[in-house]
Amino acid sequence: MSTQPSKTLQTFPNPAPERDYHIHMQVPEFTCLCPLTGQPDFARIVLDIIPDKKCVELKSLKLYMWSYRNEGAFHEKVTNTILDDLVKALSPRFARVTAQWYVRGGIYTNVVVEHHKRGWKPKPRVDLGQFDPAQPAAMGG
Amino acid sequence: MSTQPSKTLQTFPNPAPERDYHIHMQVPEFTCLCPLTGQPDFARIVLDIIPDKKCVELKSLKLYMWSYRNEGAFHEKVTNTILDDLVKALSPRFARVTAQWYVRGGIYTNVVVEHHKRGWKPKPRVDLGQFDPAQPAAMGG
Amino acid sequence: MSTQPSKTLQTFPNPAPERDYHIHMQVPEFTCLCPLTGQPDFARIVLDIIPDKKCVELKSLKLYMWSYRNEGAFHEKVTNTILDDLVKALSPRFARVTAQWYVRGGIYTNVVVEHHKRGWKPKPRVDLGQFDPAQPAAMGG
Amino acid sequence: MSTQPSKTLQTFPNPAPERDYHIHMQVPEFTCLCPLTGQPDFARIVLDIIPDKKCVELKSLKLYMWSYRNEGAFHEKVTNTILDDLVKALSPRFARVTAQWYVRGGIYTNVVVEHHKRGWKPKPRVDLGQFDPAQPAAMGG
Amino acid sequence: MSTQPSKTLQTFPNPAPERDYHIHMQVPEFTCLCPLTGQPDFARIVLDIIPDKKCVELKSLKLYMWSYRNEGAFHEKVTNTILDDLVKALSPRFARVTAQWYVRGGIYTNVVVEHHKRGWKPKPRVDLGQFDPAQPAAMGG
Amino acid sequence: MSTQPSKTLQTFPNPAPERDYHIHMQVPEFTCLCPLTGQPDFARIVLDIIPDKKCVELKSLKLYMWSYRNEGAFHEKVTNTILDDLVKALSPRFARVTAQWYVRGGIYTNVVVEHHKRGWKPKPRVDLGQFDPAQPAAMGG
Amino acid sequence: MSTQPSKTLQTFPNPAPERDYHIHMQVPEFTCLCPLTGQPDFARIVLDIIPDKKCVELKSLKLYMWSYRNEGAFHEKVTNTILDDLVKALSPRFARVTAQWYVRGGIYTNVVVEHHKRGWKPKPRVDLGQFDPAQPAAMGG
Amino acid sequence: MSTQPSKTLQTFPNPAPERDYHIHMQVPEFTCLCPLTGQPDFARIVLDIIPDKKCVELKSLKLYMWSYRNEGAFHEKVTNTILDDLVKALSPRFARVTAQWYVRGGIYTNVVVEHHKRGWKPKPRVDLGQFDPAQPAAMGG
Amino acid sequence: MSTQPSKTLQTFPNPAPERDYHIHMQVPEFTCLCPLTGQPDFARIVLDIIPDKKCVELKSLKLYMWSYRNEGAFHEKVTNTILDDLVKALSPRFARVTAQWYVRGGIYTNVVVEHHKRGWKPKPRVDLGQFDPAQPAAMGG
Amino acid sequence: MSTQPSKTLQTFPNPAPERDYHIHMQVPEFTCLCPLTGQPDFARIVLDIIPDKKCVELKSLKLYMWSYRNEGAFHEKVTNTILDDLVKALSPRFARVTAQWYVRGGIYTNVVVEHHKRGWKPKPRVDLGQFDPAQPAAMGG
């Protein structure tokens, strides 16, 4: 695999397709251009995926994110496009893209977009107490 | 578009009307006047919108927030009015306005107001574990 | 309105009675007396109200909280009494009082009491991703 | 009441038995002994109680927690026993004990145990936005 | 029990099998090898277990985690394998494994995998207000 | 004293002029206008004062801060001017003004300006360990 | 010792007068009255003491703080008075009183007052790296 | 001034050259390229300046930071170059550049570079207690 | 070495006696008894040591801390005694004991005690910017 | 350069040897073995370097840290050895190694070791106010 920005999201077979399970990825290094002014925009991109037959390969995901570096893209549009591309490459049971854009005009904008595979239903969550990361007494609620 | 305070919320076409998705905006720079004493009030305004056919244009939102600078407005009333104006301009599927007022008389007041489009139903949320922003080991619960 | 402690909670007409909306108030300045020993107790009082025809007036709420300064009051009892007084004054659709008592005997006690207006049903919450206050990339989950 | 460790949880009549309400207590000062090695263990104990006819008296709760100081107790067992003792003393509508044990062998263990009174059903929670403690603009989500 | 890495998860009888209760464990000391490059990977492993007849013994859990130190393991695969091994050893009513991998290529990956015993249903959670760890006024929401 | 914005900083006699002591004030509610565009700017203003013969009166300070609401003011200039006005009104032994401006153009600007009375020398600080606010075990370093 | 508010600070002999050492105390439960309006004021009082021949007795300190409950007191004056009373009772080598007043008029005021025993000199601080409270890897700087 | 990336740092006359004062700026939106691989690097750039005759103009600073977007630059080199360019443009009394680079190879690198004008000496700092941002009781140490 | 509480602090030879270096230890598990009432007290003990010829052995330190479990001890006295015992066992160049006692009577007490070896002088600290633990952009000041 | 653990720290020429400047690196991924039991130990390693003629190359630093994975090493010894190796490879003007070891026996140990080049003197630090990372109003003290 070359080390160039690329729109191709490579995949590998899901090692546990018999289960619904959750992959959460955070990409704090994302930048594109404002389509009106050409000035840089920055965001943190967060992915939540319940895979079906395929998982996204980490390095190609990095190159995919890099591919936006010189593209103009509206906040709402680019978030939807990332989701569309993930869905096309992975056909996941579930995918959510959260784009957390850096402040513009004193306003902080975040966009959250989801895909549900047709016919797929989430199992109801087993709702447990939450605990903060390990401390002398891990904090729960 | 001029750079004057304005009550007009400008819009652009929703680039992904086929989906319910979530736009979250934070406006930490809001000030109006107390209608009784004329003294300044301050708040942080938070918007949560699921758009239908239109999205709110960022710069006009900034000018709209500015338009309250010299207006007298009760906490409960102004929060409802911002929601009404958003609904009128956007006809969104869902909108929530959270106004977090600075302390007065030792009491901290927050007001949360929602609009649901008639006949629109939220899809049940896919309830996943939550993760804090990226750290050496991102913290989940 | 005088500036004396007072048990009277004054009200004003709800400016948006056509909607269920949420008023959240925090009162970090609350003190009363231990009914057994006469020694001071301290608490932070938090109110969550969905108003019906009336809203509570801020200054009278402050004077009401002051009225406990020289009264003996058990933790569980005073929390219930504040709720009772709010319900009597406002007939709200919903009210919750959370009293967070300062530590006694090495134990931290909190009491949470609610009132639901007869026949009133909360609309199911539109459950969105949560975002922390505005930062370079506002943090979501 | 003497000031000796004691297994007796004293009670007083619930001042508001007509309502389901929530008492949350945190006990950061808990220590017992490892039943295998005799070495000290430490935990933070958190109680969540919806009382029925009785509430637990604060000082006796402190003496009760003290009573474990020289007892050997496995993590899972002692958490269940505290719940059993609370249920026996209070017959509460609901009780939850969360024991947050200090790290052993590099692993942080927490145990959460609940009791539901037979036939008692929790009212569905009125799910409101959450707000952090009072700050210039109290933070909501 | 020796002090060598081991794939054997030892157990002891659940002291309270009559109840569903929750054991939450955090293992911040986990390392394995990248199966492609042989370089070290690090993660924090979090376990949430509702036991049935058996509980996992703490020291053997530590040795089990150590057993990955010289093994190559893909992120998604190792998380599923840890769950499989726990299920085989414990036959728990419920188990969730959360693996929080350290950053690679600027991307933070977390994997969350669950097992539900056939026929087991979680009791609906009693949803109470949450409180942060004990402070002068413990913070609630 | 009227309740109008005012450039007059009122004072009262320092009740302990025999000592150097430190008054720290935070003003999170400050807004002025950009002198180039006329658009609103926001800042948090922090004052650190070692008084000499006079202290600043709290209400007049609030009205003074209000007086900038309709004035154009560059970041560096307004911070220096606030210091000049404090020095003129109080002739303090020491004064520091910290202005923390809200983000503009993706850049966060803070300005810190100090005045030392001629001939005044700070006593060397007694440098003690620092402790965080009270918690079960207040945290020190 | 009775359990009434009292201006008397009781003392006990310093168990280690041969050393300079530091006693840091936090009193989050302090309230007095505004001398102008009679309304309640609240503060957190922090004490830093290097004792000489005497230490302050904890219970009498609590009763002393209680003694302000019904007294009118300006922010700057009461902070200086607490220091004067500590100095009179203890003749310490060093004492610092920090009073952190709750917000009034949107402004947060803190007052820090110190006493140095005549002829006493602090030893220069051994300036070590600072560490945050214990966590999996305690955080240093 | 155009809106293109530019190496020119524009300036304006220091409005208070008679004083040493401190301008602190944070630039969370910085990206350049790795000179070896051509892949994107990200950093947060922090500036601390004590101006002499000139201050840096905010918009030109933003365009200057943008100018690195397509340049290859080693971590240590680019931090030194930013300082050199600031010194050339401003001839400040003091300047510090802190570059906080995003993680590479599991390692977090930060570079801190300073310039002192020849013959300029910092005034000894008046070392006061520090206070956290305004809260009900602003926290000091 | 047995596994019983013990007053003996075992040591091993300092592996780098040619340097002054800093060992910082946190002991969140400490409990003793109140000498007046016999009730349990709890503290977090923090040690800062610059060793000379000897270092303290970790397991014996744990057993030493355990030895206070059934002893009555005043806050100021026990902190001084721990320091005395460390000095006797280690003859360190420098030692600091910080005892952070859990709240009693609403007051949080911390005691900080130091020993300097006769004739030893700390090297002046190289005072660098501080950085928080690794995050996408490690935070500096 | 191969991708194997290695004791060789590679270097490159300092691009700005004319200045003292500060390189701060955090290595959260460090593990070695306990020399007594052979069990894994974990630490976060923090480096603070003022380079002279050479800087440490990032990839070789990663391989160097990896080289401890199968070595037994006492806490105090390994920290000193890392410093020795850095000094041998870089001959820096200043170097500090901070090793933050994960908890053992309930005790958190950190070791801080420094090297000063003979004849090198740190320039006195220009002590400025500190500011937290960028927020709506970046927080200063």
Ligand SMILES: [Ca+2]
């Ligand atoms: Ca929690």
Ligand SMILES: [Ca+2]
């Ligand atoms: Ca969070």
Ligand SMILES: [Ca+2]
């Ligand atoms: Ca979380």
Ligand SMILES: [Ca+2]
């Ligand atoms: Ca969040």
Ligand SMILES: [Ca+2]
């Ligand atoms: Ca919170």
Ligand SMILES: [Ca+2]
């Ligand atoms: Ca929140």
Ligand SMILES: [Ca+2]
């Ligand atoms: Ca929490």
Ligand SMILES: [Ca+2]
């Ligand atoms: Ca909470």
Ligand SMILES: [Ca+2]
């Ligand atoms: Ca702190």
Ligand SMILES: [Ca+2]
């Ligand atoms: Ca601290």
Ligand SMILES: [Ca+2]
């Ligand atoms: Ca630190």
Ligand SMILES: [Ca+2]
């Ligand atoms: Ca801070």
Ligand SMILES: [Ca+2]
């Ligand atoms: Ca502080």
Ligand SMILES: [Ca+2]
């Ligand atoms: Ca810190």
Ligand SMILES: [Ca+2]
């Ligand atoms: Ca910092």
Ligand SMILES: [Ca+2]
């Ligand atoms: Ca700060």
